[in-house]
Amino acid sequence: MALLEAAALEARYGPTLVLHGLDFAVEEGGITTILGANGAGKTTTLRAVCGLVRTAGEIRLAGRRIDGRPTEDIVRLGVAHVPEGRGTFMELTVEENLRLGAYARRDRGAVAGDLERVYRYFPVLRERRRQLAGTLSGGEQQMLAVARALMARPRLLLLDEPSLGLAPLVVQEIFRIVRAINREDGVSVLLVEQNAAIALDLADRAYLLETGRVVRSGAAADLRRDDAVRRAYLGY
Amino acid sequence: METFLQQVVSGLATGGIYGSLALALVMIYQATDVVNYAQGEMAMFSTYLAWTLINAGAPYWAAFLATLVIAFAGGLLIERVVIRPVENAPILTIVIVCIGLLVILNSLAGWIYSYIQKPFPSPFPSRPIRIGSIVFGAHDLGAIGVTLVVLLLLYLFFRHTTLGLAMRAAAQNPVSSRLCGIRVGWMLAVGWGLAAAVGAVAGMMVAPIVFLDPNMMAGILIYAFASATLGGFTSPGGAVVGGLVVGVVENLAGTYVTFIGTELKLTTALAVILVVLLVKPSGLFGRAAVRRV
Amino acid sequence: MRAAWLALGLVLAGAAAALPFLLSGFRLFQFTQVFVYAIALLGLNVLTGYNGQISLGHGAFYAVGAYAAAVMIDRWGIAYGWTIPAAGLLCFAVGFLFGVPALRLEGLYLALATFALALAVPQILKYFEHWTGGSQGIVLSRPEPPRGLGLTADQWLYYLALGVLAVLFVLARNLLRGRTGRAIVAIRDNPIAARAMGVNSALYKSLTFGVSAAYTGVAGALGALAVAFVAPDAFNVFLSITFLVGIVIGGLASVSGALWGALFIQFVPNWAQDISKAAPWAIYGVFLILFMYAMPRGIAGALGQARARLARPGRQKGGPSWTGDASCSRWS
Numbered sequence: 001m002a003l004l005e006a007a008a009l010e011a012r013y014g015p016t017l018v019l020h021g022l023d024f025a026v027e028e029g030g031i032t033t034i035l036g037a038n039g040a041g042k043t044t045t046l047r048a049v050c051g052l053v054r055t056a057g058e059i060r061l062a063g064r065r066i067d068g069r070p071t072e073d074i075v076r077l078g079v080a081h082v083p084e085g086r087g088t089f090m091e092l093t094v095e096e097n098l099r100l101g102a103y104a105r106r107d108r109g110a111v112a113g114d115l116e117r118v119y120r121y122f123p124v125l126r127e128r129r130r131q132l133a134g135t136l137s138g139g140e141q142q143m144l145a146v147a148r149a150l151m152a153r154p155r156l157l158l159l160d161e162p163s164l165g166l167a168p169l170v171v172q173e174i175f176r177i178v179r180a181i182n183r184e185d186g187v188s189v190l191l192v193e194q195n196a197a198i199a200l201d202l203a204d205r206a207y208l209l210e211t212g213r214v215v216r217s218g219a220a221a222d223l224r225r226d227d228a229v230r231r232a233y234l235g236y
Numbered sequence: 237m238e239t240f241l242q243q244v245v246s247g248l249a250t251g252g253i254y255g256s257l258a259l260a261l262v263m264i265y266q267a268t269d270v271v272n273y274a275q276g277e278m279a280m281f282s283t284y285l286a287w288t289l290i291n292a293g294a295p296y297w298a299a300f301l302a303t304l305v306i307a308f309a310g311g312l313l314i315e316r317v318v319i320r321p322v323e324n325a326p327i328l329t330i331v332i333v334c335i336g337l338l339v340i341l342n343s344l345a346g347w348i349y350s351y352i353q354k355p356f357p358s359p360f361p362s363r364p365i366r367i368g369s370i371v372f373g374a375h376d377l378g379a380i381g382v383t384l385v386v387l388l389l390l391y392l393f394f395r396h397t398t399l400g401l402a403m404r405a406a407a408q409n410p411v412s413s414r415l416c417g418i419r420v421g422w423m424l425a426v427g428w429g430l431a432a433a434v435g436a437v438a439g440m441m442v443a444p445i446v447f448l449d450p451n452m453m454a455g456i457l458i459y460a461f462a463s464a465t466l467g468g469f470t471s472p473g474g475a476v477v478g479g480l481v482v483g484v485v486e487n488l489a490g491t492y493v494t495f496i497g498t499e500l501k502l503t504t505a506l507a508v509i510l511v512v513l514l515v516k517p518s519g520l521f522g523r524a525a526v527r528r529v
Numbered sequence: 530m531r532a533a534w535l536a537l538g539l540v541l542a543g544a545a546a547a548l549p550f551l552l553s554g555f556r557l558f559q560f561t562q563v564f565v566y567a568i569a570l571l572g573l574n575v576l577t578g579y580n581g582q583i584s585l586g587h588g589a590f591y592a593v594g595a596y597a598a599a600v601m602i603d604r605w606g607i608a609y610g611w612t613i614p615a616a617g618l619l620c621f622a623v624g625f626l627f628g629v630p631a632l633r634l635e636g637l638y639l640a641l642a643t644f645a646l647a648l649a650v651p652q653i654l655k656y657f658e659h660w661t662g663g664s665q666g667i668v669l670s671r672p673e674p675p676r677g678l679g680l681t682a683d684q685w686l687y688y689l690a691l692g693v694l695a696v697l698f699v700l701a702r703n704l705l706r707g708r709t710g711r712a713i714v715a716i717r718d719n720p721i722a723a724r725a726m727g728v729n730s731a732l733y734k735s736l737t738f739g740v741s742a743a744y745t746g747v748a749g750a751l752g753a754l755a756v757a758f759v760a761p762d763a764f765n766v767f768l769s770i771t772f773l774v775g776i777v778i779g780g781l782a783s784v785s786g787a788l789w790g791a792l793f794i795q796f797v798p799n800w801a802q803d804i805s806k807a808a809p810w811a812i813y814g815v816f817l818i819l820f821m822y823a824m825p826r827g828i829a830g831a832l833g834q835a836r837a838r839l840a841r842p843g844r845q846k847g848g849p850s851w852t853g854d855a856s857c858s859r860w861s
Contacts (some may be wrong), residue, residue: 326781332821336815461641510642513634525720
C-alpha cells in the first residue's frame with residue numbers, strides 16, 4: 001500500500017509553473033528517491049507535499065487527501081520534513097530545537113525517551129545540547145535537522161538534499177542512520193538528492209525529474225543500471 | 237546626594253514604565269517586523285477599563301488582574317481579527333492598519349470617557365518611604381517592583397515553558413515552526429495578547445502619575461521608542477534596560493541641566509533616538525542585521 | 530483599450546479645468562489643497578514607494594518649504610512666484626544633506642529617525658522665533674491673480690496648483706520610467722545586486738532624498754500660499770503620518786497614486802466627521818482599516834490589478850484549483 005501518493009501534481013511560484021503534473025508514490029515502509037539536476041523541481045516537490053507552495057492536483061497520505069491543507073496540519077498527520085538549508089532554529093539551543101521537533105506529539109511521556117534515542121544516534125548533539133544551534137558546523141546542523149524530524153516520530157520522512165555541502169563521511173553516517181530508522185521503526189522515506197549514486201544505493205524506488213516532469217521511474221536497482229541515467233547522473 | 241538618588245529612583249520608576257511599553261513593541265516587532273504604533277493606545281484603553289472596574293467598586297488588585305486578562309484577550313482578538321487579513325500584505329499596509337487602530341482607540345476612549353483628566357488610584361501608600369536618610373515615593377518603588385515581577389514572569393514563561401519556546405521559534409523562523417506543527421498564526425496572536433497585557437501594566441503604573449486621559453500614552457510611546465532604539469529593537473532585555481536608562485537620563489537632565497526643564501524633556505527622547513541611530517543603529521544590545529547575499 | 534483610457538484621462542482633465550467655475554469658496558480651496566497634497570505625496574512616494582526609504586518625517590520638508598515661502602514673502606518682499614522654485618531648491622539641498630547620514634539607516638531605523646525629526650519640527654520652529662514668528666506664525670496675503678484673466682484669487686490659486694502638479698507629475702513620470710527610475714527601484718528591491726551592477730547606490734539614494742524633499746517643499750510653499758498662513762503647530766507629526774497614509778492608500782510606487790491618496794486624506798476626514806460628530810477619528814480609522822483590507826496595494830494597485838484582469842480575458846475553464854501559499858516580496 002502506498003503511504004504517499006501524488007497524482008497530476010502541479011506547483012507554481014507566483015505565475016511560474018514549476019511542476020507539470022507529477023505522479024509518484026512512496027510505499028509504506030519503503031524508501032523512494034527523486035533525482036534530478038538543479039532546477040528540476042525536486043525541492044519544490046517536497047515543499048508541495050508539505051503545503052508550502054501553491055499546488056494543484058492530488059496528494060494523498062494513507063489514502064486521505066492532504067493537498068490544500070495547511071502545513072501545520074499535514075505535519076501533525078505524521079510527516080516530517082528536513083528542508084533544504086536545514087531550517088534550524090539558529091538562536092535556540094540544540095536541545096530546544098529537538099524539543100520543538102516533538103511539539104505536535106500527543107504522547108508527551110515518550111518524548112524524553114526519544115530524546116535519548118536521538119542522542120544515541122548522534123552523540124555529537126548530546127555534547128552540544130546546550131549550545132546555540134547556529135554555532136554548530138554544517139554537518140552537525142544537518143544531523144540536528146534529521147534528529148529534529150525524528151523527534152516527531154513521523155510515518156513519513158522527507159529529506160531534501162541531505163548530502164549538500166557535507167563531507168563524505170558525514171553523509172555516510174547520516175544515510176546509515178536513515179537506513180536504520182527505516183528498517184527498525186518502519187519510517188517511510190522520500191529522499192530528494194542530487195547525489196544520485198548514494199541515493200540509488202539507499203532507495204527502493206526512484207524517479208528522475210527533469211524541468212518539472214518525471215522522465216524515468218522504476219526500481220532503484222533498475223535505474224542504477226539504466227544507461228542514460230548512468231551517463232547523465234552517475235558520471236560513467 | 238539625596239536629590240540625586242531620589243531622581244535616580246524616580247527615573248527608574250518611569251524608566252520601568254517606558255521599558256515595559258518598549259518591551260511590548262519589541263515583542264511584536266521581533267515576530268512580525270511590524271512596529272505596532274497602536275501599542276500605547278491599547279495600553280491607555282486597558283487602563284480606562286481598569287478605571288471602570290475600580291469605579292464600579294472592585295478592589296484594586298482584582299481590577300488589575302481582570303484588566304490584564306481582558307487586555308490579553310483584546311490583544312489576541314485584535315491580532316486574529318484586525319491584523320490577520322493583512323498579515324501577508326506589504327509592511328506599510330500593516331503599518332496603516334496599526335495607525336487606524338491607534339486612531340480608533342484614541343477616539344473611542346475620548347467618546348466613552350471624555351477628554352477630562354481623571355485621577356487613577358495607585359495601589360501603593362501615599363506616604364513616602366524612608367530608607368536610611370533618603371525619602372522615596374512609595375509609588376515609584378512599587379512601580380519598579382511591579383515591572384520587575386512582570387519581567388520575571390515573562391522571562392520564565394519564554395525560557396521554561398513549551399508554549400514560550402514555540403512562540404520564540406515562531407518569531408524567529410515561521411516556516412520551520414510550521415514544519416514542527418506549530419500554529420504560527422496563533423503564536424502571533426498570543427504574542428499580541430502578552431504585549432497588550434504588558435502595555436496594560438505600563439498604563440496602570442503611569443496613570444497615577446500623569447492622570448488618566450486619552451492622550452496619556454502618546455508621550456510615553458515616544459519614550460518607549462527611544463528606549464527600544466537605545467536598547468535595540470531586536471533585544472527584549474535591551475528594550476527594558478534602554479527604558480531604565482532613558483528614564484534616569486530624562487530625570488537627571490531635567491533636574492540638573494537648567495535649560496531643559498519640562499518643555500524640552502521630549503526633545504531629550506528625540507535626541508537619544510537620533511544619537512543612537514547615528515552611532516549604532518542596532519542599539520546597545522541589538523544585533524546588526526546581517527544580510528546574506 | 531488604450532483609446533478608452535486616453536479618453537477617460539481627457540475627460541478627467543477637462544473636469545479638472547472646469548471645476549473652478551462650478552465650485553466656489555471653501556470647496557474650491559479643498560481641491561486646491563488636494564493638488565498641493567498630491568505634489569507632496571508624489572515626493573514621498575518617489576522616496577518610499579520607488580526607492581524603499583521609509584520617511585515618517587516629510588512634514589518637516591513641507592514645513593521648510595512653507596516657511597521658506599512665508600519668510601521670503603513676508604520678510605524680504607519677494608514675489609510669490611519665485612518662492613515656489615526657491616522652496617524646491619532649498620528643500621532639495623536639505624533633503625540631500627539629510628540623505629547622507631540616512632544612508633546608514635534602513636527600514637525601521639530610518640523610519641524612527643525621520644519620526645524623531647517630524648516630532649522635533651514644531652519645537653524647532655517655535656525656538657527660532659526671530660525668523661519664524663514663533664507660535665503665532667506668519668500671516669500672508671493671498672496672491673493676486675494676473676490682471677486680465679478675470680479670475681478670482683481662489684481660482685488663480687487652483688490653476689497655479691494644478692499647473693505645478695501637472696508639470697511635476699510629468700517630470701516624475703519621465704524620471705521614473707527611464708534609467709534613473711530603474712536604478713532607484715533596483716536599489717529598493719536588491720541593494721547589493723544593484724551595487725554589483727554598477728549603480729552608485731549612495732549617490733542615487735541621496736539624490737532621491739533630495740528630489741523627494743524638493744517636491745514636498747514645493748507643495749509646502751504652495752500650501753502656504755493657499756492657506757495664507759503658517760504656524761508651527763500645523764506642521765506636527767500628524768502631517769507626516771497623514772502623508773504616509775496618503776501614499777499607502779493611493780498606492781506605493783505609483784505616480785497616479787499620489788492623486789488618489791491626496792483625495793483620500795483631504796476628504797475622508799470630513800466624511801468621517803459627517804458620519805459621527807462624537808468620534809470622527811474612530812470612523813476615519815475604520816475607513817483606513819477597511820481600505821487596507823480591500824486594497825492592500827492602494828487604490829492604484831487595485832486599479833492596476835483590475836486593468837490586468839481586463840487585458841487577459843480568458844482563464845482556462847475547469848482548470849486546477851490553486852491552494853496553498855505563495856511567497857511574494859514583502860515590500861510591494
